[in-house]
Amino acid sequence: MAEQMLAASGFAPPLRSLIATRGEGNPFYIEELVRSLRETGAIRATTAGYELVGRVDEVAVPESVQDLIAARIDRLDDGPKELLQTASVIGREFSHRLLVELAHSEQAEAYLRDLEASQLIDTGSDPFERGLG
Structure with missing residues (x-):
């Protein structure tokens, strides 16, 4: 699963062990762990796949x-973080237009794209957006 997320042909043994040990077979945890490792620069691509940048005992997981997820949100810049907080107040499903309107920020559209790219928001599930296409 982790290899599919990174489109990698393999992981170095220490990284594979870290993911297997910490993930304990939980696919959602493994997915978030791999995202976190990538976002923090704890892993790097090599010709053989991916490897840890440092030692296993140096990786804070x-x-x-x-x-x-909280750690990923904490790493966001203020603008995207505030937009994500606004979305969380609205609820699980919300209108893209409503969120942008409530944000009162000219950067709201860009922040929303960033949050979608980081998979913290799924704008494809916006029930109003699908009907307006």
Whole structure:
């Protein structure tokens, strides 16, 4: 699963061990762990696949899915973080237009694209957006 996420042909043994040990077979945790490792620069691509940048014991890995996601959110710049907080207040499903309107920011569209690219928001599930295409 992790190899598919990174389109990698393989992982160095220490990285494979870290993912297997910490992931404990939980696909959602593994997905968030790989995103976190990539976003923090803890892994790098090589000709053989991916490897850890440092030693396994130097990698700080949150214990739960919630902690992994919270750490990813904490790393966001203020603008995207505020937009994500606004979205969370609206609820699980919200109108793209409503979110941008509530944001009162000229950068809201760009922030929304960044949040979608980082897979913290899924704008494709906007029930109003699909009907207006």
